[in-house]
Amino acid sequence: MSDLVTYVYAVARNADALAEPTAALKGVADAPVHLVAGTHDDALVFVASHVPAQDFQEDALKRHLEDLDWLEAVARAHHGVIEAVATRTTVLPMRLATVYLDDNRARDVLDGGRALFSERLARLAEHVEWGVKIYVEPSVTPDAPGPTPTADLTPGRAYLRHRRQQQSVRDSVYRAAQQAAERVEAAGRKHAADHARHRVQQGVLAGGAGENVVNDAYLVPRDRCEEFRAEVTHAADGVQGVRVEVTGPWAPYSFAMPPAGSSDAEEGACP
Known part of the structure; x- marks a missing residue:
C-alpha cells in the first residue's frame, strides 16, 4: 500500500x-x-x-x-x-x-x-442548510402552581408531594416545548424545500444551556433565507421555558447521500 x-x-x-x-x-x-x-x-x-x-x-x-x-x-x-x-x-x-x-x-x-x-x-x-435546535429549561416554570404548605404533613408525604410538584413543572415545560416545536416546524416548512430530523444532542455536544429536545435541519433556497431565519427565530416567542437556536447557512450536509452500492470506502475505511 x-x-x-x-x-x-x-x-x-x-x-x-x-x-x-x-x-x-x-x-x-x-x-x-x-x-x-x-x-x-x-x-x-x-x-x-x-x-x-x-x-x-x-x-x-x-x-x-x-x-x-x-x-x-x-x-x-x-x-x-x-x-x-x-x-x-x-x-x-x-x-x-x-x-x-x-x-x-x-x-x-x-x-x-x-x-x-x-x-x-x-x-x-442554490440551496443551503439551516440548523434549528430547541432547548427546554426546566428551571423556568410556565404557569407553575405555587408551593403547597407542608406543615401538617409527615416528612414522607411532604417529600412525595414535592416530587409530584416537580414532575408537574417538568410536564408543563415539555408541553410548552411541543407547542414551540410545532410552531417552529410550521414556520420552517413554509420556506424550506426539505427537512431532516437529527438525534438530539446531549452533554458537551448540546452546546448551550438547557436540554436539547429538537435538532433539525432545513434545506432552504438562497433567496428565502432571510424570511426563513426571521420566522423560525420568532416562531416560539412567548412560550416560556423554551429557547430556539437557528444556525447557518451551511453547505447542505444533511441532504447529501452516499453513492448507490457504497462499500467500506464510502463508510470511511481505507479499502
Whole structure:
C-alpha cells in the first residue's frame, strides 16, 4: 500500500472555476487540496487531498475516532474545505473520513456514481442548510402552581408531594416545548424545500444551556433565507421555558447521500 491515500471532501461541478481557489486550500493533515475529475465531459469532480494511509486504515481509524483532539482537527479541516468550496459552487458533502486507495480508485467511484451525484447536485443547487435546535429549561416554570404548605404533613408525604410538584413543572415545560416545536416546524416548512430530523444532542455536544429536545435541519433556497431565519427565530416567542437556536447557512450536509452500492470506502475505511 502507498504511504498516501485519497481523502474526499465533496463532489462538485465547475472544475475550471474551482481549480485556482482550491489550489490555495489546505485540508486534513494540512495537505493541499486538489480536484479529481471524472472521465466524462460534465465537469464533475471530487474535491480531495492526499493524506497518510496509516491514519485511515480500519484499526487506526477506530482508535482515532475515540481521540477527540484528532477527531476535532479532522472535522474542522473537512468542513473548512467544504465551506470554502461552497462559496464558489454547489457541493455535495461526503462523510467525514471518506478515503480511497488513490486518485484512480476515487475517479472510478466518481464515474460509477455519476448519475446519482449529478441528480443530487441539481437538487441542491442554490440551496443551503439551516440548523434549528430547541432547548427546554426546566428551571423556568410556565404557569407553575405555587408551593403547597407542608406543615401538617409527615416528612414522607411532604417529600412525595414535592416530587409530584416537580414532575408537574417538568410536564408543563415539555408541553410548552411541543407547542414551540410545532410552531417552529410550521414556520420552517413554509420556506424550506426539505427537512431532516437529527438525534438530539446531549452533554458537551448540546452546546448551550438547557436540554436539547429538537435538532433539525432545513434545506432552504438562497433567496428565502432571510424570511426563513426571521420566522423560525420568532416562531416560539412567548412560550416560556423554551429557547430556539437557528444556525447557518451551511453547505447542505444533511441532504447529501452516499453513492448507490457504497462499500467500506464510502463508510470511511481505507479499502
